[in-house]
Amino acid sequence: GPDFIQARIRIDELDWHGSVEIHVKTSDWNLHKHQVDQAYENVILHVVWIHDSIIVRPDGSAIPTVTLSQYIKKPSQYLPSVKSSFLCESLATTVPHAIIQQMKKRCLEERLQVKIKHIENIWMDCEKDWEETIYRILAQSMGFHQNGETMLRLASSVPLKLLWKYRESPLRMEALLFGQAGLIDHFPIAQWQERLKIEYEFLQHKHQLEYAYMNASHWKYFKLRPQNYPNIRLYELVLLLKSNLSLLTFLLEINSLKNLRLFFESHHEEKRKAFGEQAFKSIVINAIVPILLFYASEKNELNYQLKAMQWMHELKPEGHSIEKEFLQIGLSAEDAADSQAFVQWKKNYCDKGKCSGCDIGKFVFEIA
Numbered sequence: 001g002p003d004f005i006q007a008r009i010r011i012d013e014l015d016w017h018g019s020v021e022i023h024v025k026t027s028d029w030n031l032h033k034h035q036v037d038q039a040y041e042n043v044i045l046h047v048v049w050i051h052d053s054i055i056v057r058p059d060g061s062a063i064p065t066v067t068l069s070q071y072i073k074k075p076s077q078y079l080p081s082v083k084s085s086f087l088c089e090s091l092a093t094t095v096p097h098a099i100i101q102q103m104k105k106r107c108l109e110e111r112l113q114v115k116i117k118h119i120e121n122i123w124m125d126c127e128k129d130w131e132e133t134i135y136r137i138l139a140q141s142m143g144f145h146q147n148g149e150t151m152l153r154l155a156s157s158v159p160l161k162l163l164w165k166y167r168e169s170p171l172r173m174e175a176l177l178f179g180q181a182g183l184i185d186h187f188p189i190a191q192w193q194e195r196l197k198i199e200y201e202f203l204q205h206k207h208q209l210e211y212a213y214m215n216a217s218h219w220k221y222f223k224l225r226p227q228n229y230p231n232i233r234l235y236e237l238v239l240l241l242k243s244n245l246s247l248l249t250f251l252l253e254i255n256s257l258k259n260l261r262l263f264f265e266s267h268h269e270e271k272r273k274a275f276g277e278q279a280f281k282s283i284v285i286n287a288i289v290p291i292l293l294f295y296a297s298e299k300n301e302l303n304y305q306l307k308a309m310q311w312m313h314e315l316k317p318e319g320h321s322i323e324k325e326f327l328q329i330g331l332s333a334e335d336a337a338d339s340q341a342f343v344q345w346k347k348n349y350c351d352k353g354k355c356s357g358c359d360i361g362k363f364v365f366e367i368a
Helices: 097-125 130-142 144-157 160-164 170-181 190-206 230-241 247-253 257-265 277-299 302-314 321-328 336-350 359-364
Strands: 004-011 014-025 043-050 065-067
Touching: 004 043, 097 130, 097 277, 097 336, 097 359, 130 144, 130 160, 130 230, 130 247, 130 277, 144 170, 144 230, 160 170, 160 230, 170 190, 170 230, 247 277, 257 277, 277 302, 277 336, 302 336, 321 336
Parallel strands: 014 043, 043 065
Antiparallel strands: 004 014
């Protein structure tokens, strides 16, 4: 069938509704046998590069034709380079700043809504228990991209309420999490490993935990820096949970990114570096900000929403590869909010060729 269907065009103040066909040459219409195909009878516009013949409908009327070569003298300057993911590569810098900012804002909202929905799903799974929800999301975020889902699975198998029964016995908290994770042999303090195995066997039997829930093969170490190894981040998670504080109250009351950063830096494995800048950003963006936004929505507390968005704009750009791709077409990330907006923009618009849904595309192609 035709290349585009249900099109609407205006010719001499008259609106036409139908299909649009595209060819290199007008004569390609007959070469492709469209003249004998009923699917092409409602074509209202023929778009070609070279106009070398007249094409008529069965009733003898000529099909309106647009010859692009009359209007585009240097077509190569409008085409993206073979290395670019952006069809608008040569045109993006001609778009007004306000439109670019509008698209950034829209993409950031879309990106955050996906994260908020994820929080909501876990919250419902936790029977609307905020502490349990925050615990699971925090665990997932500390697994980062490579081990996030595995950390979430682990946290789901060892409820926070069970861990808090042993707040006065940190070794048992460690035994529960490292035992269920299958990582006792990778516990950062080697001389405690045998003691942890004994404790885990006792607790596993006492609480009827699924034996050998995970093993070391479930965890990924490839291309990770030592401070991001899953056994190290799991140990740091235990340190956070031993703080004897309400996770929800802590997130609601902490008043600055600086204090939040100091809190995470004070709970790290002593032999290794404290939380790096990238790790901290990832936890704030993927756990803390979405939790605050979801809580604000559920409780109708605008102040927590404002705090979360302020933090997104205070954080520096993430520095990922998508930012660099946007920079090549003249769009730079000013903060972490822009970084997240660019991820949504590229993955859901550029990579899918949805220019008609993009504010830049609408401007460039004058789409209403």
